[in-house]
Structure formats: structure tokens, C-alpha cells
Amino acid sequence: MKIWEIAKFLSSEVAGDGESEITGISDLHTAKKGDLAFFERSELPSTAASCVIVGADFSGSLPCPVIKVKDPKLAFARISRVLFPSKLRPPTVHPTATIARDARIGKEVYIDSFVCIGEGSDIGDGCQLRTGVKVGDKIKVGTNCVFHPNVVVEDGCTIGDGVILHSGVVIGADGFGYVRDEENAEYHKFPQIGTVVIENNVEIGANTCIDRGALGETRIGEGTKIDNLVQIAHNVQIGKRVIIAAQTGISGSTVIEDDCVIGGQVGMGDHARVKSGAVIGSQAGVLPGKIVRPGVWWGTPVQPLEEFKKQNAMVKGLSRLRDEVRSLREQLDIIKRRTN
Amino acid sequence: MKIWEIAKFLSSEVAGDGESEITGISDLHTAKKGDLAFFERSELPSTAASCVIVGADFSGSLPCPVIKVKDPKLAFARISRVLFPSKLRPPTVHPTATIARDARIGKEVYIDSFVCIGEGSDIGDGCQLRTGVKVGDKIKVGTNCVFHPNVVVEDGCTIGDGVILHSGVVIGADGFGYVRDEENAEYHKFPQIGTVVIENNVEIGANTCIDRGALGETRIGEGTKIDNLVQIAHNVQIGKRVIIAAQTGISGSTVIEDDCVIGGQVGMGDHARVKSGAVIGSQAGVLPGKIVRPGVWWGTPVQPLEEFKKQNAMVKGLSRLRDEVRSLREQLDIIKRRTN
């Protein structure tokens, strides 16, 4: 793609020579000839890139053509998907795959070795099921999904269009629910016969687990992105365009509304509700039943970030406070002796 | 199953018409005609269920027959297992499975595609090994176990009867032990040649890892239930009927005695001991070598819940304490001026 073509795709223009061919993408520091890069920060390093996407208000000078856009990082992400689209493997069904006789396979589907598809399942057009993927019975998969190697989807789950599941993801394992029989001192499994619904354009990171509903469903809303090693328990409802970083765990029946951002290693108790637009910092803990309002939150139990910071500063100042109290005691003792 | 049959199974009786057929189970709110539900809480919502299991002291009125029992949720769990038993796949050995010549396969066993069973292993009657399960060499698996897709059991481990392993579980990976050679600045692997014993009726959640003992064994006691993404290190001993929620990690040689309840994202140092009946709240941290007595614990390092709450309240009240100290200082200054 020539530089002017990239500018055109981004509804912008080139400042400089637009005729060079772009053959790679890179960050500014490591870019080499032929690379496209982008620039956001205030400090301007030198670069060997052949073209840099810059902000509309950019007034510096660069040793290569620039393309001005409103949001350089977004523009870079968008054009990168055009320059380097995800590898699409050609439609085929590998002879080692075991596919139930009544499963329906759409058009232009890639099914690699050791894939297993169960009875009554339906794989939409353009899906890519890579080696070792296991799809159970009665599963509906939409169009253009990519399941990376060794993904497992358990019986009865529903996956939307354009969903990406990374390696080792487990969708629809039983939720963790037991009732203790005090008389016999043993746990009985509470029924875990619900399902999981993953809406369109969700992406789920490697080895993340999303349990099926106990009786109802667990739902991941459209456009939501979940990182690696995350735990989503039974009957959790996650809204649209939610971001959840790695190793976070969300307990049963908790609701996360649209457009929330959840950091890594956050823990949420059951039946909590995170209101639309809330941002929760890494390692925070949300108590069961807690309602988290919009704003930025941190700590265990979570509190507004500003309160958390103040409290942290107070704790750090504790030795000074103790010294102050000691000094008061000494002065008081002097006064007491004097006034006696 | 008719309502009166359910009542009979629960050693109870129907208040109302017992002749309707129950065709589903549900929670009270989403129940529809034909559904069985249960009721525990004080607030009584309307329901469309065909039958509701209620507590023995229930005195309200419902628009459907009720069955009175001592523990409605337990009764609901028990009858649900009868109404909707886990899917048992018919006995078969899929032609793609690779089974060592000297492996022993019991009666009525289901072995799906791409299963691998190693030399000298023994799979008990009634087991269900789903697609992609890998069982190593010299492994003893009891009767009626269910291994979900892509479970891995490494060489030499022992699995009891009625054990459920969810997808991606790894039993018997090497423990994490190294000895640093300071002279050459390199780590030597400490031998990890022990084993794992999983006792009867244990259930283990998706992508959970249970490492083999270094020299001895790692043991999970009868009836213990472990959630997803939990880490159990080498030589850990977990008692009977222990509950461990998701993403908790337990370091080497730690002992958890019978009937403990461990929340999610708890971390335990090595060589700790949690005494029978202790309850540890989510995200708590147990220091190495710590002995945790019966009772409820929280925080890092763990302390009794009541102390933790008091301490938390003290920390939240710090700014008031500081203001108090400031006010004392001002008054003291006034007095000093006056008494000089």
C-alpha cells in the first residue's frame, strides 16, 4: 500500500511524498525503512520510519511524510488491520476432524486437525476452528469466528459473529455451586444446567473460563474484550464494550454494565453490580452485593480512587501522627506538673 | 415426574394438586408452567412455577402446589439431579483414541475422539473420558469419573471414584522447586518425582492445576470441591469436604484440614496449616508457616474477621483522628500561653 492510499483510507492527506510503498508497521523507536509508525506523545524521538501518522495539531518536523488525523493510535490500529489482516486459513475440513453427522458446517469454514464438533451444532460461514478445538453438542456459532488451538466450548452454548477465542479458553464449564447437607456433612451439586451466550465481536484471552449459568444464562455483551486467565462465574451478566484485564475473577450473578473498564487481578463478590462507566483499578476487591457507581475505584473493599489515595497517604503518615501524639503527651505532662 | 412423586422422593407431601407433570427447573422469577422452583428468602415474588419447594415453616400462599421440607435449596438440588441427571454418553471407544496395549479399560466406559491413555493405566467402570483427554502412564482412575475435554493427567497419579475434572484441568505437572547454585548463578531443578492422589467425589474446575509432590504426594480429600483456575502446589494436603473458590493459590506443603471454606483469589504461603472449620475470605493472604485456627479470617496477612473490620474502620477514621490531634495541639498551645 502506498502512503497516499493509506492517507485516503484514513480520510486524510499526506504531507510529503505519498508515493513510497509501506511494507511494515512498527513503533517509532524501532521503525525501519518501509515502516509505518504513529506518534502521540510530547517527546519526539528520531525515527527511520517511512511515514508517521500524527495528531491534527502536530507542528514538529519529521524526516518522512506524515499523515495528520484526529486520533493517531486509532488510525494506526485501523490501517494496520488492512495492511496486516489476521491470517485466514483457506476453507477446508481436515480429514482427522470428527464432526457429528447432524452438525451443520457453513460456507468457507476452516476446520483443522483433531477438531471435534458434537451433535446438532451449527458452525457459521467463514469460521476458523484451529487444531484441537472441541465444540460440544447443540452449539450455535455465528459467522467469521476464530477459535484458536485447544479451545473448548461445552454443550448448548451460543457464540455470536466475529468472536475470537484464544487458546485454552473454556466456555460453559459447570458453575461452582453446592448445597451442604449438614446432617451427612457432604456437598450436593446445585444444578448447573444453564448456558452461556457470547455476543458479537467479543474477544476472550487464553485460558480464560466462562462458566454456564446454574439455571439461567451467563452473558458476555457485544464488543466486550476479556484478557487471559479471567474467571467469569455462573449467571454473570457483562454488558457491551466492557474491558476486563488479566486474572480478574467475577463471582456468580454479578452484573457489569456497558462501557466499564476492569483492571487485572480484580475480585468481585457475587450479586454485585458495576454501573455503566465505572473504572476499577487492578487488584481491587468488590464485596458481594456492592453497587459500584460510575467513577474510578480502587482498593479492597473498593472505594473512590481519591479517597483511597487520601487514606493511603494518611496511613503512610501514621508514624508522624504517633510522634505528634507523643509530643503532646510530653508537653501535657510538663503543664500538669506546672499547674499542680 | 409428577409433583407427588417429587414430594415422595423428598420424604414430604404436596400441599395442593400433586398430579401435574414437572418438565423443568428454574428460579422463582423466571419459572414458567411445568417448572419446579424453590423458595428461601423472606420476600415472596409472584411466580409462574407449577410447584415450589418451601421451608417447613412457610405460611405464605403461592398460586401453585408447594412441598414443605427442612432445607428447600438442598431438596431442590437433590431432586434436580434426579430430574436432570448429568448427560451420560453411551459406552464406546472412539476409533481415533490411542490406548496403550497394556492399559485396562473398565466396563461401560465412554472414550471419545483424540483421547490418549498411556502404558499401564487403569480406567474404572462407568468412566466418561471426553474428547482430547490425555491420561499418562501408570494412572489409576476409579469408577464413574467424568473428565471433560482436554483434561490432562500426568504419569503416576491416582484418581478416586466419581471424580469430575472440568476442561483444561492439569493434574500432576511438576511442582515449582529449584535450588540456586550461587557459584554458577543457575537454578537446578529439585526432583519432582512424587504423585497426586485425588480421593472420591472430588470436583475440580476448569484450567485448575494440581502439581505432583516433589518427593511425596499432593492429596485432595474426599468430597472436596475446587473452582476454576486454582493453583495447588506440590505436597499440599487438602482434607475432606473443603471448598476452594476460583483463582486461589496454595503454596507447597500447606495443609488445609477438613471442612474448611476458602474464598476466591486467596494466597497461602508454604507450610501453613488451616485448621478444620476455618473460613478464609476472598483475596486474603496467609503467610508461610502460619497456623489458621477455626473461625472467619480476612485480609493480608489474615486476621480474625472482626479484628479486620475494626482495623478497617480505624483506618477509615484516620482523618478524624488527625483532626482531633490538631485540635488538641491548638488547645494545648492556648493553655501553654496562658500558663506561661
Added chain:
Amino acid sequence: MKIWEIAKFLSSEVAGDGESEITGISDLHTAKKGDLAFFERSELPSTAASCVIVGADFSGSLPCPVIKVKDPKLAFARISRVLFPSKLRPPTVHPTATIARDARIGKEVYIDSFVCIGEGSDIGDGCQLRTGVKVGDKIKVGTNCVFHPNVVVEDGCTIGDGVILHSGVVIGADGFGYVRDEENAEYHKFPQIGTVVIENNVEIGANTCIDRGALGETRIGEGTKIDNLVQIAHNVQIGKRVIIAAQTGISGSTVIEDDCVIGGQVGMGDHARVKSGAVIGSQAGVLPGKIVRPGVWWGTPVQPLEEFKKQNAMVKGLSRLRDEVRSLREQLDIIKRRTN
């Protein structure tokens, strides 16, 4: 191996009869006849071992021959690897394995059932790829690696010599990077087209995930050991001989220099730097961009261990401080009344 042979391997001598055969290894407490054990601690239990490796300054008496060395645990680890070497499966390629025509397979390689090796990949001499391993396209694997069942290595990654990947490890999944388009309220995937480089003699625990670089590479340095269920994000750089315990998560572009030790369940923000020789305690949290100097650190946000302990003690003493302030207030009131 006879006891004198072991002593010779350890460049030491036997105190006692060196002619007995050693047939097992064990810890002191559970050792039986024929076992080799080692002894480090001050308390000396009785043992049934046939030989014990002890420190150079050992002056106690044991009912069996002893071998004196500088570091008994290290010596035990070293000789154990000789007595009980890791199981090496005989070279073979299982007929069910699917190997791309242009993949290069080295000498003496073991490839088990349901292994998949993609186009242009290169597996070094002496590698052991166990059942269900999935190696993508254009992957370079060094010599003598062991990939346990169901390991996944995604396209384009590079693995050094002697690398051990435990079951369920995922190398090279896409990093977690999106750019929000505020106008359309949707997330665009930032390109994740970089790679992962695992250097020689790295060992990685079960179900751990190491994401590929966004544009550059994620790198794990030589001799580094990583436990189970760890998350390493895109573009992280981990030095040589680093120890990372289970369930720790490291965010994008963070650097951990050589010879660091990181506890379990630690969380690190992005673009942090942990300087060579730092030790970070379990469950600690490192803020984005933070530089952690050599020394021992704990808490969230991390602080030097000694400060953390002092602060903890201060917090625990808060109720005493509050009582002190109350007592000061009362005495002050008395003085005020008296001096009025």
C-alpha cells in the same frame, strides 16, 4: 548407584560404609531403606534412610553413612537428576500426528499422538512433543525441549534449547490491546503481530500464558523459571534466572531484570521496571511505570519490606493511638477547667 559413587559425583567422600546401593530418594522423615535423603535444618529427626547428604559443618550422628558437601539441598538436587532422570520417551513420530510437509524435524525426536506442527516450523534434535501439543507455523524450537500434553505455541515464536513447557501452556496468543473509537463507541484491536522468544533452559508451569508482542517481542531470559497460571503480557522483557511464582500477572512492556525473585499473585502495571536482584513478596502490586530497586518489597503499592512491616504494625496499633488521644483530651479538659 552405590553410595561411594554418589559421593564421587558430588566431589566428596563417604563417612561410613559406601558400598550400599541407593534405590530411591526421599525426605528424611519418610525415607526407608535404600533411600538417599538430605539434611539442612538444626533439628535432627531420626531417619531410616541409607545415606544422608549433610552440610560440611555437620557434627551430629546419624544411623547411616553421610556425605558432607557445602550445600546439601543443591547436592541432593544434582544427584537426584542422575539417579532419576526425566522420563525420555523413545524417538518416534506417532502416525496420528499431522506435520506440515515443509516442517523440519530433528534427530531423536519424540512426537506423540494428536500433535500438530505447522508450515515452516523447525523442531530441534532430541525434543519430546507429547500428546496433543500444537505447534503453529514458522516456529523455531531448539534442542532437547519437552512440551507436555496440550501445550500450544502460536505462529512465529522462537523457543530455545532445553525448554520445558508444562501442560496447557499457551505461548504467543495475541496481547490485550485495543483503541477506543469514542465516536462509534467501539474498540479496535491494536495490531498484535509481534512474537515471543523463550531463551534456553526456561521452564514454564501449567496453563501459564505468554502473549506475543504487539509490534516487537516478548522475551523470557535464559534459565528463568515460571510457575503455573502466570500471565505475561505483550512486550514484557524478563531477564535471566528470574523466578516467578504462581498466578502472578505482568502487564505490557514491563521489564524484569536478571536474578529477580517474584512471589505468587503479584500484579505489575505496565511499563514498570524491576531492577536486577529485587525480591517482591506475594500479592504485592507494582504501579504502572514504577521502578523497583534491588531489595525486598511487599504490599500494594509495593514498598520496602521493612517500611511495610512498620506501617502494618502502626495500623495494628491504631486503637491504642486512638485511646491515647482520648486520654489526652480528657486530661486536657481537666487542665482547662483547672486553669480557667
